[in-house]
Amino acid sequence: MQPLLHLENISKRYGSVRVLDGIDIAVADNEFLTILGPSGSGKTTILRIIGGFESIDGGRLMFDGRDLAAVPINRRPFNTVFQDYALFHHMSVAENIGYGLKVRGRPKAEIATRVADVLETVGLGAFGARYPAQLSGGQRQRVALARAIICEPRMILLDEPLSALDVDLRAQMQRFLKSLQRRLGIAFVFITHDQEEAIALSDRIVVVNHGRIEQEGAPEQLYRRPRTPFIAAFLGENNLLSGVLAAVDGQLGQVDTAAGRLVATADGPLPALGQAVQVAVRPEHITLSPASAATRDALTAEVADIRFLGANILIELTHPALPDTVLKVRRLADGSAADFRTGQKLNLSWAVHDAALLVPGG
Amino acid sequence: MKQKAPFIDSLLGFTAVVGLVALYAPLIAVVVLSFFQITRLRGVIGFAPFSLEPYAALVANHEILSALATSLTVATIASLASLVLALMFAFYFVTARRGFGLLMQVMVFLPFLLPPIITGLALLIAFREIDFSRGLATVIIGHVVFIVPVVYRTVLVRLQLLGRSLTEASLDLGASQTQTLVHVILPQMRPALISGLLLAFAISFDETLITLFVAGSETTLPIRLWAMMRVGFVPEINALATLILLFTAAITVAIGLMQRSQGERAS
């Protein structure tokens, strides 16, 4: 099926600095796609290129089978919600929302009805006559959304729209965004550096780092099967252990680390034997047991610190062969923390499918 | 990001060029005429070859030179006095009660906001009422009254940018008010003080409309020029104008570049 929006092998440079390199992203109809990356990764540049605010140095930008190269910003068939909303402070809420229709020369009566409709959609029915300065952050956010959807685009771009909101409001707006996207049945291309937000909202996530796509996939897939150390560290928490690939059995690889041989599951092709790889294990996937119980595959480590974090307990352990690494283990705070104390030696074990085999830089 | 609009841009560009020509053509003409005088031979107009004659005449013109000396004296004293007063007012504004500060500020700004003709004749009448005869002192007072708002504004902006924490940190470390002022605040404000001083000097050196009211027998350069031009054409005016233009252009560019680097540092 032809994607709605297709970035084909896009590259971009500022002077001699290459900010985007071979970016290839396809957005399907009705999809909530998130472009996730740390600051400076190039994610905002991607959005600005789609919006038409930046030119490209290589590749093609296709929308609905049409090349957008010659299409100026104001003729591109989708709209943007800007990071700080960019609401025109000299126009009322209704005028802001109706702006897209007004510049298209729609009759006043039609604009009024459609603005009223959209205000209802975003839950701001009574706010049309107010000015942006009289609104709260969450309300401004809704106005910016209303303004972007009034012309009924098949896709909208959202540039870190929740970053200016406080934590409570952000959770509320996340739910609202997700439900709005389902109700409208249009594609959302969402930019963020917040991995929790990306996981909570998206149908699919594209992770960008240093101007390249690091990995893409459904949130759960990325979380469970990170392919690179960057993804493993960026999405959620991970224990990373470096080693050398010693043996291969199907998708399973045996890795020789300083702390001994570990078995991990690879997603995708395995590298050659003898290559440097990493094993990633989530803190919540590790089982702790008393060191006396001899388990062959387990690591034995010493409890360095126990931290109560509300719903969780974080246990930090050190291993004599891994001087630079703190192993993290999470347990539900169900009272069992009393079982552990600092200085205690414990065995760490996990299911083989919970250990991900990662290839650095690939 | 800029939307393309070739028609609008060429229209705006054309206006900008017309504006630049209108602003600079007269000035350039004066400079050119100071080196190449116009000649008339049996009604045919031409240019004389390059000569520095007007400049030589200028150096020999004692009236102009003494007016220049007066102007430099006035501008020096007026700009230094304005700087001291502007600093005092700015500190007052940030430390005194808000109402007092605003009252002071309104009065300080007034002479700059009013048409110069009003400021000039108001001072003239006030001097007359207290029998203070016109002379160098009245000219300097007139200039200070007009310049202080400009310097005050430059200084205040910088002072407010510094904020309270720096002062408080200094006082907290045991420095006295005076030590804080000398060692912490004034060094931080140096760019603003210098550009304020230059601006003040340039405005004073150029001031004409107020000076015409408050000057007695002591004439500043603009007043001298005004008087000479009313009588008729004197070739050395072109030479003098050229020198003044170069001088003010240099000061202005210096101020501009200074404020720009200041702005960049502030932002």
Next chain:
Amino acid sequence: MSAAPTRSDTSSCRRARALVALRHALNLGLPILFVLIPILSFVLVSFWTLQDGQIVRTFTLANYRSFFTEGSYLPVYLSTVWLSLQVTFVNVTLATAIALFIFRRTPRVRFFILMSFMLPLFMSYIIKVYAIRTILGQRGLLNEGLMALGLIDQPIEVLLFSRTAIFVALAVIYLPYAILPIYLALDRIPANYLAASADLGASALQGLRHIVLPLGRPGIAAGAVFTFILTFGDFVTPQMVGGTQGFTFGRIVFSQFGLALNWPLGSALAVILLATTLLAVALAGLTLRREHVR
């Protein structure tokens, strides 16, 4: 503490209080002395009269009556208002276009273009007047040039000592004063407003009309007020390029303190001049206020 303050306490306290008083005296006293009192005194003088070369210090509205009834005061006043309005209109139009031109450049070159328009602002006023006369005068470069080219036989009289000449000279001299506030207003427009406008489907022209110009309006109003006040109060430019033809209101006021030597009448006319400029400020403020409430 109920203990009575010691002697040294009271004296240092008194010294501190004296310092505070001195500070208020300097910071409020100086502006009162050199700004407020002169302004009040000229308003006061406007209610006195001149009889036989002597100022009579009794309150009368005679000077104001003269403005409406005597000689050419009112016609000159009206024609000067009209002239200033014309200059204001033309200059604000030009300045808006020039400010927009600068605004649409890349940030790096904006400063230098702005600077080249601001440079003449700091050039000597009297020399600018003189320079304009060099171009416009009867024997000015324009006339001479046209005659040398054979386009005209006689110098065009209208180029000097005419209303047109005053108009051109005022427009050239005060153009930078209008450009600066307008540009500064445009410069304050958040960069992403135009991105948002374009994103929502507006053309550059529509962005200009709905975003840039409305947000630049305070600057345009300020530029208009500056231009009006400065041109209306200028009395040297009309004299230098207008000759006997350029009898503007400012010149009438000035002449009362020179040749005519009637300070009370001059003060009254100056009060009218001041009131006119304040009216201009108020009108500009009013249009902006209405804009904001809407």
